[in-house]
Amino acid sequence: xxPISIAAVLGIFLLVVFFATGMGRFTPNxxxxxxxLASRSVDKSTNSASYIARFTSLATVLGFFLIFSRFDGLFLxxxxxTVFLGIYIFVxxxxxxxxxxxxxxxxxxxxxxxxxxxxxxxxxxxxxSSISIxxxxxxxxxxxxxxxxxLSLFIxxxxxxxxxxxxxxxxxxxxxVCAGGLETVVVTDKLQSSLMWxxxxxxxxxxxxxxxxxxxxxxxxxxxxxxVFLLPYALLANIMVVNIFLFPTLYSTWQMRFASQSDDDFxxxxxxxxxxxxxxxxxxxxxxxGLGSFLPGEVMSIxxxxxxxxxxxxFLVKWLLFPLFFAASLSALFSTADSAIVPIVQSCYDxxxxxxxxxxxxxxxxxxxxxxxxCIFVYILVxxxxxxxxxxxxxxxxxxxxxxxxxxxxxxxxxxxxxxKSRANFFALxxxxxxxxxxxxxxxxxxxxNAALVQLSAPIALLVALLGPGISMLVxxxxxxxx
Numbered sequence: 001x002x003p004i005s006i007a008a009v010l011g012i013f014l015l016v017v018f019f020a021t022g023m024g025r026f027t028p029n030x031x032x033x034x035x036x037l038a039s040r041s042v043d044k045s046t047n048s049a050s051y052i053a054r055f056t057s058l059a060t061v062l063g064f065f066l067i068f069s070r071f072d073g074l075f076l077x078x079x080x081x082t083v084f085l086g087i088y089i090f091v092x093x094x095x096x097x098x099x100x101x102x103x104x105x106x107x108x109x110x111x112x113x114x115x116x117x118x119x120x121x122x123x124x125x126x127x128x129s130s131i132s133i134x135x136x137x138x139x140x141x142x143x144x145x146x147x148x149x150x151l152s153l154f155i156x157x158x159x160x161x162x163x164x165x166x167x168x169x170x171x172x173x174x175x176x177v178c179a180g181g182l183e184t185v186v187v188t189d190k191l192q193s194s195l196m197w198x199x200x201x202x203x204x205x206x207x208x209x210x211x212x213x214x215x216x217x218x219x220x221x222x223x224x225x226x227x228v229f230l231l232p233y234a235l236l237a238n239i240m241v242v243n244i245f246l247f248p249t250l251y252s253t254w255q256m257r258f259a260s261q262s263d264d265d266f267x268x269x270x271x272x273x274x275x276x277x278x279x280x281x282x283x284x285x286x287x288x289x290g291l292g293s294f295l296p297g298e299v300m301s302i303x304x305x306x307x308x309x310x311x312x313x314x315f316l317v318k319w320l321l322f323p324l325f326f327a328a329s330l331s332a333l334f335s336t337a338d339s340a341i342v343p344i345v346q347s348c349y350d351x352x353x354x355x356x357x358x359x360x361x362x363x364x365x366x367x368x369x370x371x372x373x374x375c376i377f378v379y380i381l382v383x384x385x386x387x388x389x390x391x392x393x394x395x396x397x398x399x400x401x402x403x404x405x406x407x408x409x410x411x412x413x414x415x416x417x418x419x420x421k422s423r424a425n426f427f428a429l430x431x432x433x434x435x436x437x438x439x440x441x442x443x444x445x446x447x448x449x450n451a452a453l454v455q456l457s458a459p460i461a462l463l464v465a466l467l468g469p470g471i472s473m474l475v476x477x478x479x480x481x482x483x
Contacts, residue, residue: 011330040258065288069292110255127404144169150326178368294312348367430464
């Protein structure tokens with residue numbers, strides 16, 4: 001029996017548990033609301049656990065902090081601080097006006113319907129939701145990529161052009177999502193967030209007990225030396241912009257809002273979840289700094305991190321922390337992936353079939369299968385044929401969603417203002433320009449292998465997108481009559 005074989009058994013067990021949970025939520029004839037919105041029954045406790053699970057991904061959080069904290073030290077604490085700040089600002093603004101129902105008194109079911117209703121334009125609603133869904137799809141690709149890396153512990157050949165390992169990783173999560181829809185996702189989120197907490201607490205106790213966390217490691221380099229700013233300014237700008245503005249731009253955020261029992265359940269659950277994420281990310285930064293004491297210098301990926309933990313000489317690291325790390329990694333992978341699958345399928349379903357017609361589980365499952373196939377082909381294209389740098393791709397993705405932040409925030413800053421379709425389309429135009437600029441800047445930065453340029457794509461996208469509301473305010477003020 002080896003640590004890796006223990007991890008394999010643990011992984012199979014967790015897959016069975018997740019799938020059984022999905023089948024336990026299976027209903028023969030679900031409604032649209034039941035499948036995509038969990039019957040609008042999500043309470044604040046479930047919201048909190050789901051938030052923690054969704055925002056602690058394997059690639060962008062667990063792996064990132066544990067691998068890179070030893071290089072940047074406490075500087076990375078700017079991430080948990082800004083993510084909490086972003087949620088606090090959003091909730092504070094949101095309390096001014098809650099989008100519960102449309103003009104006909106019917107509850108909204110999607111981000112597209114909400115945005116389109118406010119601006120009086122289906123065009124801007126479709127553009128905002130399309131950009132958001134594209135971002136969520138890219139997040140799904142990111143999680144599947146690191147899932148393939150994790151599977152390299154058991155399968156030697158993980159060539160992107162032969163994505164057998166990707167299929168093995170993705171099929172279980174797609175299956176249990178098909179079985180129960182959003183209700184399965186929010187239920188499994190509770191277990192997945194608990195497993196992540198268990199690992200982080202165990203690792204933090206180990207790091208503190210062994211004295212691995214020292215001042216020298218926590219502050220590996222000065223911020224300013226001889227008048228020169230030494231900290232990675234591009235990374236700082238990216239973290240601040242993304243963490244402050246990302247949450248309201250995600251389709252999955254609004255899906256959870258419309259699945260909640262009430263405004264209070266969503267707001268209270270989100271704030272509680274944001275506080276949990278802040279503490280969890282804070283602990284992960286400290287753990288990453290401590291891990292620098294015994295991690296080989298060449299560890300730069302999630303697969304190399306897992307291998308280093310499995311081969312560690314320390315008994316506790318090898319036989320306790322590594323299995324817990326593997327369980328937490330699977331939890332982080334699946335919690336982010338399943339939270340991406342459901343909104344993507346819902347968005348495609350709304351396009352393919354009007355909501356007022358009877359719900360078709362067959363269509364929803366068919367769209368999920370199509371999504372799996374598309375993921376495989378895009379995965380091969382991006383990482384196999386184009387050889388897009390994974391870290392650059394990771395930073396590029398969030399810049400796309402940031403381009404619609406002004407559209408979303410305007411609704412809450414000026415909730416009572418009537419709007420013309422021409423002005424709404426003007427906003428949409430600059431959101432699209434922001435998206436295109438983000439794509440161009442990040443792609444050019446990747447071509448030049450310039451990480452700083454890629455990281456600056458998010459702040460640049462925000463500035464471009466802000467031109468729409470900015471010019472509009474100069475010309476019209478905060479609002480004008482509808483067409």
